[in-house]
Amino acid sequence: MHKKKKINGNSVKPLDTLAKFAKLEFSEGEKAAAAAYPFLATNYYLGLIGNDLRNDPVYRQCFPDRRELIRHKNLSTDPLCEEKQMPVPGLIHRYRDRIVLLVTNRCAVHCRFCFRKRKWKTGIANQDISDEYLQEAFKYIRRHERIKEVLISGGDPLMLETSRLKEIIDSLSKLKNIDVIRIGSRMPVVLPCRIDTRLVKMLSEVPGLWFLTHFNHPAELTDESAKACSMLTKAGIPVLNQTVLLKGINDDASVLEELFRGLARLQVKPHYLFHVDPAEGNAHFRTGVAKGLEIMEELRPRLSSICTPVFAVDLPEGGGKVPLQPDYRLGKKYLGINGRKILYP
Numbered sequence: 001m002h003k004k005k006k007i008n009g010n011s012v013k014p015l016d017t018l019a020k021f022a023k024l025e026f027s028e029g030e031k032a033a034a035a036a037y038p039f040l041a042t043n044y045y046l047g048l049i050g051n052d053l054r055n056d057p058v059y060r061q062c063f064p065d066r067r068e069l070i071r072h073k074n075l076s077t078d079p080l081c082e083e084k085q086m087p088v089p090g091l092i093h094r095y096r097d098r099i100v101l102l103v104t105n106r107c108a109v110h111c112r113f114c115f116r117k118r119k120w121k122t123g124i125a126n127q128d129i130s131d132e133y134l135q136e137a138f139k140y141i142r143r144h145e146r147i148k149e150v151l152i153s154g155g156d157p158l159m160l161e162t163s164r165l166k167e168i169i170d171s172l173s174k175l176k177n178i179d180v181i182r183i184g185s186r187m188p189v190v191l192p193c194r195i196d197t198r199l200v201k202m203l204s205e206v207p208g209l210w211f212l213t214h215f216n217h218p219a220e221l222t223d224e225s226a227k228a229c230s231m232l233t234k235a236g237i238p239v240l241n242q243t244v245l246l247k248g249i250n251d252d253a254s255v256l257e258e259l260f261r262g263l264a265r266l267q268v269k270p271h272y273l274f275h276v277d278p279a280e281g282n283a284h285f286r287t288g289v290a291k292g293l294e295i296m297e298e299l300r301p302r303l304s305s306i307c308t309p310v311f312a313v314d315l316p317e318g319g320g321k322v323p324l325q326p327d328y329r330l331g332k333k334y335l336g337i338n339g340r341k342i343l344y345p
């Protein structure tokens with residue numbers, strides 16, 4: 001388990017305070033990136049950063065980088081066209097049977113690779129979903145009986161008070177067509193103390209609830225994050241993990257093997273490994289799909305299916321998720337793995 005440095009409390013620090021704390025000097029490019037996409041992190045998460053600051057996987061996930069300002073015609077502020085797939089403000093309806101409900105644009109940490117950076121970039125106010133929009137969303141779900149599943153997302157939904165979250169979840173649970181409620185949160189990774197007994201009790205009482213979290217690197221597997229996950233699993237809440245493949249952070253089979261094994265040990269199922277979406281501000285994190293496939297091929301003989309996530313890309317223009325696999329079929333009769341070509345009877 002990664003040993004984290006002790007830092008007082010879990011409050012959030014502005015960039016200048018942090019610069020003093022870490023004795024960092026920021027370049028003009030880094031300051032410009034932070035001006036476009038504000039820096040935000042918890043003291044807990046900053047405490048995971050090791051001595052080799054600028055190469056540290058946690059540092060690189062939360063500190064500004066001048067390359068966030070690269071603009072290119074293939075990059076978009078809304079690469080998955082979510083805003084166009086919102087019949088009701090805050091409700092994304094892309095797939096037939098499920099919707100995403102964005103309940104806040106607030107997060108505990110601003111992840112530099114986030115594909116929803118447009119929601120928290122400079123100039124955008126902190127906002128939680130209003131009662132009016134929630135009622136519209138509930139009406140929409142009721143009207144569309146084929147919707148069976150809701151993903152509560154944001155921002156980070158656990159930025160809401162537990163009582164507010166309970167109101168939303170209770171209302172969703174009462175909708176007859178809803179079988180499954182998913183809640184997507186990075187809190188076990190960036191602020192594990194948010195997973196407290198009151199929250200866990202509330203979530204454990206919701207039928208059909210799944211918890212989706214987002215670990216990207218084994219350095220994020222700490223005693224605290226393990227406790228947060230085990231509080232959820234011991235309460236009977238299934239926990240899945242989504243990882244984003246990040247250039248220079250986790251684009252290495254050994255790093256991911258350690259992460260996925262560590263998660264499975266905590267009974268957290270590695271669910272998806274996502275290729276970075278072509279969002280403005282994220283180009284420098286993109287590995288290319290071929291790199292992801294190469295890593296998956298390397299991991300195949302090293303990890304059981306419990307430890308292995310599905311590698312996927314989200315298609316632009318709201319096309320949806322597409323799972324990708326290395327090509328094991330070599331001609332009509334042969335299968336190949338690890339450079340071997342084997343005749344399949």
Ligand code: SF4
Pocket residue numbers: 106107108109110111114115116154155156186
């Ligand atoms: S917590 Fe989630 S929504 Fe918030 S910045 Fe990180 S990835 Fe984006």
